[in-house]
Amino acid sequence: MASVLEERREPAVAPSLSARSRRRSELTGPDRALGAALTVAGLIPTLALAFLAYQMVKEAYPAIIFNGWHFFTSKTFTIGNLYAPIQHKRGYAAPHGASYGVLPLLVGTLLSSVFALILAVPVSVAGAILLVEKLPQRIQGTLGIFLELLAGIPSVVFGLWGVYTFGPLLSRTVYKWVDSLGIPWLSGHTGAGEGLATASVVLAVMIIPIIASITRELVRSVPTVAKEGAVALGLTPSETVRYVTIPYVRTGIIAAAVLGWARALGETIAVLIISGNALNIYPHSIFAPFSTMAATIAAFLDSALTDPTGMAVHALAQVGLVLLAVTILTNFGGRLLTRRFADQALPVGRGV
Amino acid sequence: MRTRRAVTDRLFWGFCFLAFALIAAPSVSMLISVAHQAAPAVGWSLFSQTTKGIGIQNAILGTLLLLLGVLIVAGTIGVAAGVYLAEFASGRSEKVLRFFSEVLAGMPSIVIGYIGYITLVVQFHWGYSLLAAVIALSVLVMPYIVKTTEVALRQVPSVLREGAAGLGMPRYSTLGRILVPTALPAITSGLIVALAISTGELAPLLFTAGFSDHNPRLQLFHQQVPYLTNVIFTDLALPGKRPHATSAAAALVSLVILIVLIVAGRIVAGRARRNTARMSL
Structure with missing residues (x-):
């Protein structure tokens, strides 16, 4: 059996x-x-x-x-009075008056990185399209060096450039003009150019090479047949870009933007130098000083180590954890978006 | 109607030119402003003296030492992991490992620096040290190396793999004699990008490498390592014209290292393109 x-x-x-x-x-x-x-x-x-x-x-x-929830509702981040008696709460000790609120830092991180993304995406995509579609092959390679150079420049150098050269220049020219328009939140004391606006522009310059170099490779991968078809139908070069190239590479551009966004979220030193390091307030205008989570960790770690209870260091770890969570969430969001657009992105038909 | 389309076309390409100018201008402006500020400090003393005097010899040597460390640690592990993902892993484990490697690529550098400080420097009692700095930097750049190695191997035509299998070659010699040599230029250009990133990083080093006015020594623990980005950052906060010029000079030197790496990368990448073009025939 x-x-x-x-x-x-x-x-x-x-x-x-x-x-x-x-x-x-x-x-x-x-x-x-x-x-x-x-x-x-x-x-x-x-x-x-x-x-x-x-x-x-x-x-x-x-x-x-x-x-507890205080972390997400308070806007005050202070390590407290190290000379006063120690307070106890929920079984843990912290210096008197210590308050750890992440909200202004979270707002600063999101605002600066989103502004940077809004500025960087059109510029990178247009620049990459010009590089591939309009310029002759020989110049393409040489001009591509700008992208690699921008990608590799130390973020400290970006910070110095932003604070000494670029910020003051913007403040004297563009910011003056924007301020004179008198739009609420877009007007205010422009100062020497430190603050949210300059930090966003410099962050944009920092993430442009990431988005532009990926877009460049994507635009190169568009099949010639599709473009030839467009030309044969009598489309102008710009219409070819709009109806053939862009739909073909849209998914990839979203993925590239998400990568750039992650860099902007986590950027530390450049923002630390340019932000003006405003603590415990929301930026009241686009020119106002602010701070981000990453910059605050770098700025505070030294003084946090003097806290005898150690709670300040733990609070900075919690800030880092929130930063990490935001970065991973954007990563996931990008994946979902690219998947959603993946089906629509093929009007040209791959493998024509 | 026809003229309107022509005008739109002109406008579009005009916008593209403007965009490209906006990309090119900052790097030119940065090079000029750094070179201009560094001018008073540039001279032989920059390379012959340490930061105790008026030079940055120790910082240059320290940065080169860190790059060597990154090449050894992240280079070995990253390339091996890339080979594993491209040639050995399969199915679910491949997807999961690749996903986590990509998540690691998005890790904010200050978080890596913070954990490096809390664990390596404090808990493991290594102190500010070469090994802590190298590990922090390696974690930062490893995902790039993994990705470029994997992509490089995937671009090797599968005809070569099939040919090797048909000849009865064991997998290790297929890998060592055919796949890796073919993909080597592309792998190398990935390594060069990783080194370029390491040259410019400060956040992960701020709390792991420390700083010293002496030349770095080949000692893994309890010996602080000077490096260029630290000089750029700290000398700027010092009063006086001299430290500012030194700071700019350190920036200039790291830009020169960067340009050397980019040029090397281009040469190697050019060879890679020729290699794959030859193979795909």
């Missing part, structure tokens, strides 16, 4: 088993060792991410308990 069952079952199971054993026997000893070593290496980025996330949560945990 058992043998009959065995026989009946065998054909169903045997092919996959034999296929697997055959593949295994093909692998020699060194192959298996190499495979094992590479598997370990392949796991390291994921392990590094897990370690970072675990340490972040562990570091932030006391602050999460201590702060």
Whole structure:
């Protein structure tokens, strides 16, 4: 009876088993060792991410308990009076008067990065299209150097340039003009050019090479046949770009914008130098000083370490955790968007 | 009607030219303003003296040492992980590992610096040290290397793999003799990009590398490492004209390192393009 069952079952199971054993026997000893070593290496980025996330949560945990919802409703971030008696709340100690509110930092991070994105996307896409569609091949390569140069310039240098050269220039010219229009929130004391507007423009310059270089590769990948078809139908070059190239690369541009956004969210040093480091207030105009989560962590860590209860350092970890969450959420959002647009993005038909 | 379309066309390309000018202008402006501010400090003393005097020799050596460390740590692991994702992993595990590597690429650099400080510097008692700095930088640039290696290997025509399998080559020699040599230029240009990023980073180093006025030593622990971006950042806050010029000179030197890396990358990438063009015939 058992043998009959065995026989009946065998054909169903045997092919996959034999296929697997055959593949295994093909692998020699060194192959298996190499495979094992590479598997370990392949796991390291994921392990590094897990370690970072675990340490972040562990570091932030006391602050999460201590702060409760106060963290997201308060606009005051202060490490408290280190000379006064220590206060206790929910089982954790913190200096008297300590208050950790992330709201203005969250607002500053989102505003500056979204402004940067709004400025950077059209400029990068138009620049990339010009580079590929209009300029001869020889110049393309040479001019492409600007993109690589911008991408590699240290963010400290961006900060210095923004605060000494570009900010004052903008303040003297563009900001004066915008201010004179008298639109609410778009007018105010422009100062020497430190603040939200300059930081957003400099962030835009920093993320342009990311978006532009990806767009450049995408535009290059548009099949010539489709463009030739458009030209044959009598479309002008700009109409070809609008009806053929842009729809073809739209998904990729969204993905590139999300990458650029992530960089703008996490940018630390340049923003630290240009923002004007306003604490505990919302920017009351587009020229007002402000601060972001990343810049605050860098600015505060030194003084936070003087807090004997250690709560200030934990609170900074919580700020970092929020920053991380925002970055990952934008990443997910970008993925969803690209998936949604993926079906619509093929009016030209791939593989024509 | 026809003229209106022609005008729209002109306007569109005019806008594109303007956009490209907006991309090119900042890098030119930055180069000029940095070179202008650095001019008083440029001289032989910049390279022969440390920051204790009026030079930045220690910072230059420190930055080069950090780059070497990143090349060893992130280079080895990143390339191996990229090879794994392109050639060995399959199905679900491949997707999951790639996704997490991409998430790691979006990790804010200050978060990496913070965790580096809390764990490596404080908890592990390494102090501000070379190893802590190299690991923080490596975590930052590893995802780029993984991605470029993976893409480079995927661009190798599958005909070559099939040919090798048909000849009965074991996988390790297929990899070592055929796939990696073919993809090597593209992998190298990925490594160069990673080095360029490392040259310009400050946030992850601020709390892991420390700084010292002495030349860096080949000591992994408890020895602070000077580096260029720190000189740019801190000397700027010092009073007087001299530190400002030194700060700008450090910026100029890191821009020169950057340009050297870009040119090297272009040469290598050009070779990569020729390689794949030859292979795909």
